[in-house]
Amino acid sequence: MSLLRLDGVEKTVRIPDAEPLTILRGIELDVAAGERVSVVGRSGSGKSTLLNILGLLDAPTGGSFAFDGVPVERLRGRARDRTRGASVGFVFQQFNLLSGRTALENVMTPLLYASGRAFWRRRALAAEMLDRVGLGHRLDSRPEVLSGGEQQRVAIARALVRGPRLILADEPTGALDVDTGATVIDLLEEVAAENGAALVVITHDPAVAARSASRYRLDAGRLRPDEPGVAESDEVAA
Template identity: 65%
Template sequence: MSLLELREVTRTVLPPDQPALTILSGVDLTIEPRDHVSIVGRSGSGKSTLLNLLGLLDLPTSGEISFDDAPVRRLSTARRDRLRGAAIGFVFQQFNLLQGRTALENVTMPLLYSSGRTFWRRTKIAADMLDLVGLGHRLHSMPDRLSGGEQQRVAIARSLVRGPRLILADEPTGALDLDTGQSVMELIDEVAERTGAAQVVITHDPMIARRARRHFRLDRGILTPVDDPTLEPRTRREVREMAPAEATDAETDVDAVVGEAG
């Protein structure tokens, strides 16, 4: 049984006084338990729209989304919200931590919506999760006293504290330097391995995407599988967004290709 499946999914919006705009077209994607999938796409490719669909934040214009083989469209908004809260953890580029609240209080927040034993043990569960991400010594630190990498670790702990079955990471290293970004991705991989969660990482960075076991590229709303995202054609903008050391070599390659084409 698949965890999450998209079949012929299309998403169309109607801008004011403009023709209908198709953002996603015929997307097919199956996520299995413990899967690790990366999706590479530049700005405007439909990544945010796809993330909203994968996270059950939105419904497709056409096509079908199933979770545990059950059609999501048949769920009420309230049931979809409960399913998302229990089964899906989001890791964003922006940390979105509550200022004026300690690391422990930030991670405890999602557990306030739990019930029974989990609710009463929420502080211990949150503390254990922070210890798991290497911040057991910073439980009572405020966000403004933490480094960028530490803030992202708190955000990861908060997203995983309820034990989600699916982790959706949206440009999780975009606000971090190269070394910190790599350590954060290693941490997400480690936690996912321990908890048995599936991962979907959406990024513009082919090197981050390469850490996954299955790779896809999203371009103009069309999702296609690729063998190695680092070998796929890149635009000049994608080259500029990459790490400086890699960008130097890659931009030379791009210029050479452009020169030959010219």
């Protein structure tokens, strides 16, 4: 069964004193558990909007979206928050680490909303994940003293510490050098494979996109299979 299924998904926003703006148009996407998917597209194509919908941070205004077989419109309020917290891990380009908090405290944050054993073992689980990403010696370091690559590894550890079924990575290599970026993708793919998680990478980097078995291009709000040599249109969504 599909982990994510989007049928004809649309996203339109209303703008004061202007015509409504359609950002996503008729999106069709089926992602199975354990699948590797990349979505490429230039700035303004709708990538961030699509990511927010996949991660249950936003809702479509048309079409249907099912998460693990459950129509998303049935998930409201706390039910949606619980599903997102337990099942979705986000890796952002800008890291979004909490300043003034140590690497360990940053990675522990998602576990504050866990229950049972995961909650009570949150410090040990966070330390284990940081060790896994090669930062076992930096547990007490704050973001401001970490390099860009180390901050990204903390962000990855935070995203993966609850063992999500879906990993969403938004330009995960955009702020990194080529070698560090390749290491980051290696790590995401490795952990996703071990946990049987689906990995969806939003990227502008063809080399990163090429590593996924399923590749798509988002252009002017429309999603289609990515075919090398096919140019994007000049139309820009948002």
